[in-house]
Amino acid sequence: MTNLRMGQRKKKPSKKKLILRTSLILIALMVVSTGTYAYWLTKKAEEAANNAYDKDNTRVKSDLRESAVKPMTDNVSILFVGIDDSEKRGQGSEHSRSDALLLATLNNKSKSVKLLSIPRDSYVYIPNVDKKDKITHAHLGGTNATIDTVENLLNVPVDYYYRLNFDAFIEIVDALGGVEVDVPYELHELDENDKRTVNLKPGLQTVNGREALALARTRKQDSDIQRGERQQMILAAILKKASSVTSFTKYDNILEAVGNNMKTNMTFNEMKSFFEYIKGGMPNVESLSLKGSDDTSTGIYYYQLDEPALVETQNILRAQLGLIDNNLADNSGEADNAADTNNTEGSGYNSDYKSNYQSDNNNNQ
Structure with missing residues (x-):
């Protein structure tokens, strides 16, 4: 016998209340799941960063800096070195030619990036061998030899570097589900195994890792400058896709690809500092x-x-790095405006390098 009076029935929750309760439960589960995934992702990121960290590299800071930079407060530069260390080349990762060189200079105040492509066949002075040659050959002396060459060429410090092989590039693009690029012409190109399996039509489209790599590497239908522009376009497409909300669940695959196929002198804590550049979406990249x-x-x-x-x-x-001085700066409005907005305090730039750089250039014309 129930306690309800005769003829009375227990009231059922209204449909609106059921929907509300169900929604609240789902939201709570999502919050818990997202928090758990984020925690796990952080741990996986730390593991990947530790795997990628180049423990054998003894370069603590650029010789052009009086003190090490801090990404949270300083303007910094990052050199991206793309190499082909396949078994077919037989040279190993540390003594392969560089197939792509891009220098990113990051301004901490404006959260802007200036991205420079350096043509692989640029005829430059290579300090490691004390002669002029194609810049791609500098990496035969190792990553530090390439860094020294880029610093001597551009008169700016290289604070950090990322050295990626072709496998890393392919896996990162594939982990993102491909990237959208504008293919400039019909392409029939070699893949990462030097087999002619990549075929693309011109136009805006989503490409996978193998196709993106072929598009970045091809040199037959345009110039070294346009090759650099294509590489910049692909890198910008990767950054755009990686900074989108939809890529959040794909980060674990990206981290695995990076940890296994990349070397860097950047620690995990330093990497986390750069999240400020993408937390609001795609940064301003010139x-x-x-x-x-x-x-x-x-x-x-x-x-x-x-x-x-x-x-x-x-x-x-x-x-962009806040290193403009009267002797080297021109009178262009862009340089002057950039110098006004950048903070040179704490940058640790070694001004004595200027005379050494100019002397080296004069001796090696």
Whole structure:
């Protein structure tokens, strides 16, 4: 016998209340699941970063810095070095030629990025061997030899580097579900195994890792400058996709690809500092290129850099890093404005390098 009076029935919750309760339960489960996933993701990121950290590299800071930079407060630069360390090449990761070189300079105040592509056949002075040659050959002396060459060429410190092989590039793009790029022309290109299996039609489309790599590497239908522009486009597409909310659940696969196929001098805590640049979405990225001309006068192809244009690029990068000084800065409005907005305090730049750099250049023309 129930306690309810005869004829009375227990009231059922209204449909609205049931929906509300169910929604609250689902939201609570989502919050818990997201928090658990985020915690697990952080641990996986730390593990990947530790795997990628180059423990054998003894370079604590750039020789152009008086003190080490702090990404949370300083303007910094990152050199991306793409290499082909496949077994077919037989050179190993540390002594392979660099297939792609991109320098990103990050301004902490504006959260902006200036991204410079350096043509692989640029004819430059390589300090490690004390002679001029294609910049791609600098990496035969190791990553530090490439860094020294880039610093000597651009007169800016390289604070951090990421050295990625082709496998990392392919796996990162695939983990993101592909990236959207504008293919400039019909492409029939070699894949990462040097087999002609990549075929693309011109136009805006989503490409997978193998296709993105082929598009970044091809050199037959345009110039080294346009090759750099294609690499910048693909990198920007990766950043855009990676910074989108929809990529949150794909980060574990990205981290696995990065940890297994990349080396860097950046610690996990330093990496976390750069989240500020993408937490609001895609950062403001300006693409730069080095002007020059083709040279086959010796029977070997070189890309001869235009000296006045090189100085202008140096000043833009130095302004972005807050390193403009009266002797090297030109009077362009961009450089002046950038210098006004950047903070040089704490940057630790070694101004004595200027005279050494100029002396090296004069001795190696």
